[in-house]
Amino acid sequence: MFSMTTSTSSLLGKQLSSSSSKHLTKEQPKRHDKINVKVAAMSNVSRNPNMAQLRAGYLFPEIARIRNAHLEKNPDAKIISLGIGDTTEPIPAPIVSGMANAALALGTVAGYEKTGGYGSEAGQQPLRDLIVKRFYSEKTKINASEIFVSDGSKCDISRMQQMFGPGRKVAVQDPAYPAYVDSSVINGHCTGYDEKTKRYENIVYMECVPGNDFFPNLEAAKDADIIFFCSPNNPTGAAATRAQCKELVDFANKNGQIVIYDAAYAFYIENPDCPKTIYEIEGSETCCIESCSFSKYAGFTGLRLGWTVVPEALKFADGSSVRFDWNRCMCTAFNGASNVAQGGGLAALSDEGWKSMQETVGFYKENAKMLKKTFEELGFKVYGAVDAPYVWVDFDGRDSWEVFTEILTKTDIVTTPGAGFGPTGDGFVRMSAFCHRDNLETAIERLKKEFAK
Amino acid sequence: MFSMTTSTSSLLGKQLSSSSSKHLTKEQPKRHDKINVKVAAMSNVSRNPNMAQLRAGYLFPEIARIRNAHLEKNPDAKIISLGIGDTTEPIPAPIVSGMANAALALGTVAGYEKTGGYGSEAGQQPLRDLIVKRFYSEKTKINASEIFVSDGSKCDISRMQQMFGPGRKVAVQDPAYPAYVDSSVINGHCTGYDEKTKRYENIVYMECVPGNDFFPNLEAAKDADIIFFCSPNNPTGAAATRAQCKELVDFANKNGQIVIYDAAYAFYIENPDCPKTIYEIEGSETCCIESCSFSKYAGFTGLRLGWTVVPEALKFADGSSVRFDWNRCMCTAFNGASNVAQGGGLAALSDEGWKSMQETVGFYKENAKMLKKTFEELGFKVYGAVDAPYVWVDFDGRDSWEVFTEILTKTDIVTTPGAGFGPTGDGFVRMSAFCHRDNLETAIERLKKEFAK
Incomplete structure (x- = not known):
């Protein structure tokens, strides 16, 4: 899920001065020669201070x-x-032809009627059903109304931050996929950056090292609102065992956190002692959102297709439904994954x-x-x-x-x-x-x- | 750009009680029967108060x-x-076959190498170039580095709100595409809702009626940070004339606002006195972001492809570049439009x-x-x-x-x-x-x- 494109283009060290940028050039702003009114050189709109706090950029370029x-x-x-x-x-042949057929169908009246216009922001129903069948029905109670198809994990993570709103205490594994921290900074969870420790204030960094089997001491996250947890982990490759997942779920249920469980690499798990979804763990439905992706299974990195599971049982402190707010966020900030990509997803979940x-x-x-x-x-x-x-x-x-x-x-x-x-x-x-x-x-x-x- | 899917599914009146909802059912939360630890009935994470403020939902369901x-x-x-x-x-035949070919190419080593993996978050360079050629080169100075291809206007608007950060004063045309107000509420620009006037506090509603030729009195927006302006307008169908656009641009430059100019229907303009892009207007590059979409031109509503123009000359009050922050936001919250959809965009901009x-x-x-x-x-x-x-x-x-x-x-x-x-x-x-x-x-x-x- 981590990609160099994310890093090189997003995390530019200096404004407009980085020669490694793909998008930004050193050209001077262009102005029209004849200007009839007094033109402000700049707007009066202040820069979002959260944006100014982004620092990780110094590293990746x-x-x-x-x-x-x-x-x-x-x-x-x-x-x-x-x-x-x-x-x-x-992308394997049966999936590619599924996509091509999905595209060609949009050229016919009947095909367009079926999948052509705006779809449900949560995804085509057959795809939501198949996701349940392939990934959840055997060992969990997750149902299709809890599946939200999207254009990928990175995008969903950012929309989640928008849903939770600013000023949350976020805990991340250290090391971790950089988007957790970056989206936390942009959405106002961080108060400052400590150059010495290379850490943002107000973010809990949970150390994952060989000495703890890459499973962190969760106590550090006791006061957090949100825990990002990635398994199998990017970058360490460690997959949490059933016992470790149980510890995470019990901890969150006991202390009231919401865990954003990033399972983008779950298909790679071969250790039978590691669950392929957090919902195999008892109690997970009251504390876990799970984010998944087709990217690394079927070569969909550029096609953009993933899904997020928000269980009905997950509630905010006032008892209101997280799924309800997630649905509203998705319907306002999103308009459904591309129908052709969804056609690819359907083909990817066929037997072939x-x-x-x-x-x-x-x-x-x-x-x-x-x-x-x-x-x-x-x-x-x-x-x-x-x-x-x-x-x-x-x-x-x-x-x-x-x-x-x-x-x-x-x-x-x-x-x-x-x-x-x-x-x-x-x-x-x-x-x-x-x-x-x-x-x-x-x-x-x-x-x-x-x-x- | 406004769609009933947006409205019916996003704007549910009551939590889990709406029978018209596609996503939410009345089923009770599921719990595992055997639970070994004390399980919290709900998390300790408070609901985002901005989410609780969303009201428009009472209308559309x-x-x-x-x-x-x-x-x-x-x-x-x-x-x-x-x-x-x-x-x-x-979708017209030449575009559909362009997409099918883009999909099939992903099944080959050479094709996958070219467009298969993560692409630039700002879009494939040939597509950015063609967008400039077709929509901007003749009458504006916009260049390809100012074009950010995306999965559509609605999604971009929400990401813009994230970039600007909370607590902005937003002005909208009244009537207007509901996503402007909804995304403003979610992102913390609104302080409350007045049941009597049916308006959110801290949002400026600029009345557009036959009496003012659907062009508002801009003075109401004098203290705003952000002005949403849609032309041709959804829902009134009014296209702003060159003189009206000039008035808007001069007003924003004088008072320091940033205008988010929604041009999703520009292709429908036939009145030669109405510009098809705001960048035909002198001074627009220092105050306008333009949001555009393939949706209503080529039937791409479900395919998801649009673009946003952020000129190099557009600056925040501290002189920093809006385009720089937009690029960072896009690289953190987004991962590029689907490559097959971009293939469709390329085909749509070919001569055929x-x-x-x-x-x-x-x-x-x-x-x-x-x-x-x-x-x-x-x-x-x-x-x-x-x-x-x-x-x-x-x-x-x-x-x-x-x-x-x-x-x-x-x-x-x-x-x-x-x-x-x-x-x-x-x-x-x-x-x-x-x-x-x-x-x-x-x-x-x-x-x-x-x-x-």
């Missing part, structure tokens, strides 16, 4: 900067990216599509295991990679930026420094399994050559 | 309720909808696609004119319909709900009561031109029969 500098020095370098969590394999998704996920899982094996053979401690498409390599407390640069310089491979996901991520580097096999094999050769201990 | 009651009494009624602003005609869009718009415009003629022949004063797909019929100050009910009862035609768009809309009924021709002809016959004066 740095990746692009260093990569570009490396390419400039070594113009023939054949860069391989294990950095971006962006799918590389084509489901099988092809398993194959695609299997391919990336194989990649992850090849990377894990490589680093283990090289003598590193390696985490993740079994239940997730991310490999979290322990570089013995070394500065992760330094390691990132060393890998790039020696092997022309782009990774992501762990510090990019939060201060506790330092000392680690994340490798993504989203890569063509031939590129991965070349990358592994290079790594073996340069990083033999 | 009423349309569905009355319609359903009518159908229950008259089960054989052949209802014709002129209510919803939702396109009815199939452009011609087919003109034909589709021409078809709906013909519908609008047929409706206008009908009501004029019946002796009503009729507005709109020439530069917009909406016909705004003056019912001589009669209660618009009463008129709505009368039309439904007598003719089985669903319209939208003007009061649904704001208190000043009362006395009017909006008819939408989005309708199959045969249905429209039947509707006209019925209207002629029942409403001869």
Whole structure:
């Protein structure tokens, strides 16, 4: 779910001065030559102070900067990216033809009548039904009215922040997918940024390290309103066990938090002791929202399709329904996922599509295991990679930026420094399994050559 | 841009008690039978007080309720909808095949490499370039770096509110597309709702009536931060002239407002005295954001594709760039429009696609004119319909709900009561031109029969 596009383009260090920006140029503002009235040079509208607080930007454009500098020095370098969590394999044939048919149907009167105009903001009913059938009916009580189809997890997370409103106390795993913190800053949950600790005030950072099996001490979040929890985790690749999930759910129910459970990688879980949805856990329906995505299962990163589960049993402190407010937010801030993408979702959940998704996920899982094996053979401690498409390599407390640069310089491979996901991520580097096999094999050769201990 | 799906599903009158809701049922919350720990019946998270302030919901579900009651009494009624602003005609063939090809390409390695993964949150560069070429290059200085492709105007409006942050003074035309006010309420711009005036406190309602040529007295908005201005207007169908647009731009530049100029229906303009984009007006680049959509041009309501223009010259009071903050917001709250929808956009802006869009718009415009003629022949004063797909019929100050009910009862035609768009809309009924021709002809016959004066 984390992607370099998010990072490089969203987190620009300085206004209009970053040469790595795709959207912003150094051109001067254009004005018409003849102006008849007094034209204000700028509006009287003050800048949103929350926007001014966004800081993480200093970190990520740095990746692009260093990569570009490396390419400039070594113009023939054949860069391989294990950095971006962006799918590389084509969308499987049965899904692609489902989408093409959904598109073609919009050219007919009957087809347009069926799926052409505004749809329900919560998604097409057959898709909501199929999501329940494929992901929830076996082990949970979730029903289709609790499924809200959307254009993806990142977008839903931001709309959730809008629904909760400003001034909430938010807890995140550290390290974590940067969108949790960024959307918290934009929506007014943070009071300031501490340069020394690299942390925002009023955000609870729950450390996830090998020493605690990447499952945090939840007590730190006792006073939080919202807990973001991602499993299988981006970036560490750790999947929470049933017992850990139970601990999380019990904690939230006891202390009254709402957990936003990010399950975007759940399909990658192979450990039978790790639930594939939080709703397998008793009591989860009174404290958990679950956010899911087709992105990493079927190569839908660019197609934009996901869903969020908001159980009927989830209530605010006044007893009012969270699902009701979520529905109103979605209906005001959203207009439904693209009907053709929903056609793709329907095809992905057909028997043929489901099988092809398993194959695609299997391919990336194989990649992850090849990377894990490589680093283990090289003598590193390696985490993740079994239940997730991310490999979290322990570089013995070394500065992760330094390691990132060393890998790039020696092997022309782009990774992501762990510090990019939060201060506790330092000392680690994340490798993504989203890569063509031939590129991965070349990358592994290079790594073996340069990083033999 | 206004749609009944927006209204019926978003604006529910009472929590979980509305039988017209698509998403919410009366089922009781489900709990697991065996619960090992003390489970809180509800979270400790307080409800966002802004959400609790949403009121408009009392109005719109009423349309569905009355319609359903009518159908229950008259089960054989052949209802014709002129209510919803939702396109009815199939997407033209060249656009549909462009989309199908975009979908099929995602099944190949080369195609996936090109458009398959995460794209720029601001849209594919060729699409941004084509939007400039088709809509801006001839008469404005807007360039592609100022174009942000999105999943539609409604979604962008909500993200803009998030960017501006809470506590802004917002001015809207009255009547207006309900999403301006609803998103203002959700994002904390409103302090309360006055049942008597049917208006939110802290929102400036600028009356648009025949007496002022549907162009408001802007002085009311002198202290506002943000002015929402829609032209051609939904629901009145009025397109602002060049002189009126100049007045708006000069006013905003003088007083420091930012104008969110909603041009979702600009393609419908035929009056040469009305600009098709606000950037035809001198000085607009220092005060205007423009929001646009493919929805009503190519039948993309369900496909979700639009764009927003944020000029480089637009600055906050501290001189910082609005475009910079918009880009950061889009990169955090959004992940790009669906790549297949963007493929549809590219096809729509090809020579063949452009011609087919003109034909589709021409078809709906013909519908609008047929409706206008009908009501004029019946002796009503009729507005709109020439530069917009909406016909705004003056019912001589009669209660618009009463008129709505009368039309439904007598003719089985669903319209939208003007009061649904704001208190000043009362006395009017909006008819939408989005309708199959045969249905429209039947509707006209019925209207002629029942409403001869």
